[in-house]
Amino acid sequence: MVSVQSRLPDVGTSIFSVMSKMALEHGAINLSQGFPDFSIDEKIIQLVNKYMLQGNNQYAPMPGSPSLRERIASVIFKTYKVKVDLETDVTVTAGATEGLFSVIAAFVGSGDEVIVFDTAYDSYDPSIRLNGGVPVHIDLNYPDFSIDWDRVRNKITKRTRAIIINTPHNPTGTVLKEADLIELEKIVLEHNILVISDEVYERLIYDNTKHQSVLTRPALAGHSLAVFSFGKTFHATGWKCGYVIAPAYLSKEVRRAHQFIVFSVNTPVQMALAEYMNEEGHYLHLGKFYQEKRDFFLQQIKGSSFEPLPSYGSYFQLLSYKNISQKGDVEMAEELTKKFKVASIPVSVFYKNETDNKLLRFCFAKKESTLEKAATILRSI
Numbered sequence: 598m599v600s601v602q603s604r605l606p607d608v609g610t611s612i613f614s615v616m617s618k619m620a621l622e623h624g625a626i627n628l629s630q631g632f633p634d635f636s637i638d639e640k641i642i643q644l645v646n647k648y649m650l651q652g653n654n655q656y657a658p659m660p661g662s663p664s665l666r667e668r669i670a671s672v673i674f675k676t677y678k679v680k681v682d683l684e685t686d687v688t689v690t691a692g693a694t695e696g697l698f699s700v701i702a703a704f705v706g707s708g709d710e711v712i713v714f715d716t717a718y719d720s721y722d723p724s725i726r727l728n729g730g731v732p733v734h735i736d737l738n739y740p741d742f743s744i745d746w747d748r749v750r751n752k753i754t755k756r757t758r759a760i761i762i763n764t765p766h767n768p769t770g771t772v773l774k775e776a777d778l779i780e781l782e783k784i785v786l787e788h789n790i791l792v793i794s795d796e797v798y799e800r801l802i803y804d805n806t807k808h809q810s811v812l813t814r815p816a817l818a819g820h821s822l823a824v825f826s827f828g829k830t831f832h833a834t835g836w837k838c839g840y841v842i843a844p845a846y847l848s849k850e851v852r853r854a855h856q857f858i859v860f861s862v863n864t865p866v867q868m869a870l871a872e873y874m875n876e877e878g879h880y881l882h883l884g885k886f887y888q889e890k891r892d893f894f895l896q897q898i899k900g901s902s903f904e905p906l907p908s909y910g911s912y913f914q915l916l917s918y919k920n921i922s923q924k925g926d927v928e929m930a931e932e933l934t935k936k937f938k939v940a941s942i943p944v945s946v947f948y949k950n951e952t953d954n955k956l957l958r959f960c961f962a963k964k965e966s967t968l969e970k971a972a973t974i975l976r977s978i
Contacts, residue, residue, distance in 0.1 A: 604726070604727060605723050605726065605727065608723055611719060612719070612942055612943070612946045613629065613630045613631075613719075613942065616629035616630070616930065616934065616940050616941070616942055617629055617630045617940070619931065619934050619935070619940060620934055620940035623934055623935050623938060624938060625934045625935075625937075625938040625939055625940045626938060626939050626940065626967060626970055626971045626974070627940045628939060628940060628941055628959040628960045628961070628963065628967075628971055629930075629934075629940040629941055629942045629958075629960065630942075630960065631767070631834075631912045631913065631960050631962065632834045632835075632960075632962065633832045633834075633962040633963065634962075634963045634964055634967055635832065635963070635964050636832075637831060637832045637833045638831070638832075638873075638879070640873065641831060641833070641869055641870070641873045644868075644869035644872055644873055645865050645866055645869040646865075647869070648864070648865035648868040648869055649865045653864045653865050653868055654864060654865065655864065656860070656861050656864070657689075657861045657862060657863070657864040657867055658861065659852065659855070659856045659860055659861050660687070660688050660689065660852055661687065661688060661689025661840065661861070661862065661867060662689065662864065662867035662868055662871060663683070664867075664868055664871040664872075665689055665867040665868065665870055665871040666683040666684075666687040666689065666840075667683045667871070668870070668871040668874045668875070669681075669683070669687050669689075669840055669842075670682070670683040670686075670687055672874060672880070673812065673842065675877070677810055677812050677813050678813075679812045679813065679818070681812075681842055682845065685845035685848055685849075686842055686843060686844060686845055686848055687840060687841075687842060687848075688840060688841045688843075688848055688851055688852055688855060689838065689839075689840045689861075689862050689867060690824075690838075690839045690840055690841055690855060690859075690862065691837045691838070691839075691858075691859045691862050692826065692828060692837035692838060692839045693795065693797045693824050693825065693826040693828075693829075693839040694720050694839075695837070695839070695855075695858060695859055696824040696825075696839045696840065696841045697720060697721070697724060697793065697795065697824055698720070698724045698858065699841070699851050699854045699855040699858055700793050700822045700824065700841060700843075700851055700854075701724045701725055701728055701730070701759075701793070702724075702728050702854040702858070703847075703850040703851045703853060703854040704758060704759060704791055704847075704850065705725055705728045705729070705730035705758055705759065706728065706729055706730070706758075707729035707730075708729065708730070708731060708756055709729070709730045709731065709756060709757075709758035709759075710730065710731045710732075710733050710754060710756045710757045710758060711725045711730050711731070711732055711733065711757075711758055711759045711760070711761060711793075712733045712735060712749060712752055712753075712757065712759070712760040712761065713725070713732050713733065713734050713735070713761050713949075714734075714735055714736075714737050714744060714761070714762070714763070715734050715735065715736050715737065715947060715948045715949055715950070715952070716737065716742070716766075716768055716769060716944060716947030716948055717734075717761070717763070717947055717948075717949075718763060718767050718768075718795065718947070719946070719947065721761050722734075722949065730758070731756070732949070733752055733757070734948075734949040734950070735748055735749060735752060736948065736950075736952060737769070737771075739952075739954055740906060740954070741771065741907075742766065742769040742771045743771070743777075744773075744777060744780075746777075746780040746781075746784070749780075749784060750784060753784065753788050753790075757788060757790055758790060758791060759790055759791040759792065759793050760781070760784070760785070760790065760791075760792055760793070761792075761793045761794075761795065762781065762792060762793070762794050762795065762811075763794075763795040763796075764794075764795075764796065764798075764808070764809060764910070765798040765799070765801060765802055765808070765909065765910025765911045766798075766910070766911065767797075767798065767911050767912075767913060768911075768913050768915065768942065768944055768947055768958040769906070769908075769913070769915055769944075770906075770907070770908030770909060770910055770911045770913050770914060770915065771907070771908075771909060771910075772802060772806055772808070772809070772909045772910050773809045774809060775809055777809065778809050778811065778813075778814055778817060781811075781817065782814055782816055782817040785817060785820045785821075786816060786820070789820075790820070791820055791821070791822065791847075792811055792817065792820055792821040792822070793821075793822050793824070794810070794811040794821055794822065794823045794824065795824050796808070796810055796811075796823050796824060796825055797824065797825055797826035797829045797839070798829055798910050798911040798912070799825060799830075800829075800830050800880055800883040800884060801829065801883060801884060801887045801910050801911055801912065802884050802909060802910040803884060803887070803888040803891060803908070803909050803910060804888070804909055806909045806910065808910070810823060811823055812842060818844070819844055821843065822841055822842070822843040822847055822851065823841065823842045823843070824839065824840075824841050825839055825840050825841075825842070826838075826839040827839060827840075827870055829912075830880060830883060831870075831873070831879070831880075832962070836863075836866050837862075838862055838863075838866055838867065838870065887912070887961075887962065890961045890962065890963070890965070890968065891908060891914060891961050893961075893965055893968060894914060894959070894961040894968045894972060895914070897968060897969055897972030897973075897976075898916070898972045898975050898976060900976055901972075901975050901976040901978070902918070902920045902921045902978065903916040903917065903918055903920075903921070903975055903978075904916065904917040904919070904920065905917075906956070912960050912961065912962040913958050913959065913960055913961070914958070914959050914961050915944065915956050915957070915958055915959075916941075916956070916957050916959060916975075917954070917955055917956055918955055918956075918957060919955040921978060922955075923955070925943075925945070925953055926943035926944060926945050926953050926954075926955060926956060926957060927943045927945065927946070929943065929955075929957065930942065930943040930957055933957070933978075937974050937975075937977075937978060938974060939971045939974050939975060941957040941958055941959050942957065942958040943956075943957060943958075944956040944957065944958055959971075
């Protein structure tokens, strides 16, 4: 055998795969992994088929199909009143995860530090390390999961290359406020660093809350790379299609990495998405759609011993079980799956230091019948 020195020796199978496998083995309702259990719009399936039958089955241009980049630029303008150049500022990626990796690969080198807020989506840390960087973890304030900007300032060094933000936030469902972007902008301009902004849940935002995109502040946008996801927006996570918006001088570097990671994204899906987004109703009402699911789930668990934390966006609802058990959250998630047949994600896995606040993450992007069955079980515990 060849001697192998792992570059990620502490990384095993993701918790999402572990809990989904456990759910399957024990016949549990799977509210762990963040994907819908309902069908996507038949119209978009027909559009993909149409473009396949028309012969659009070869490589798309490396930055993305022109029709899709044009539509993205149009939607960005309608949404944020921000003009982006489809030729230089928009790059279509194989999902948001590849977009994030391409951004990190383009700008993070040996010894560069990247600030990451915990709880954090699990791809950030390994992507930084694989590219030779050093993740600098800062815990969000509990229980509102806000950012302490003074702590951020204290963590800035000469080696700080970037700050990663995520709003609406996975796994907590919290959102950044305008005041947060103002503080972020001050830090970024003072220290001349980059912002990697994970905005994949931009459309899934609730209670009349406004999504605060880095694109809306010109000075901040000049230092930022914003990452988005069609999979999250249109319930088609398996299609792995997303995009990165950044100024031309930054996008140029992202594309240099992107072209050697995947080169391009599948053609018929790109063309179908471009046509599908001609109708604004296909993306403007998603917040209302998912808020109804969140509200339904919360209504169904009323009377249970679980305590919900506020969720203003994303697919996810955190529930505290501190009134039920003092077990660690990993053990609690396993027991809930094996004994009670409802699978969730323990929130400690999103922390570098495995902070355990007795919280479980539940995905409510499910059919009402699925949520009702799960809630009936949760009320009984």
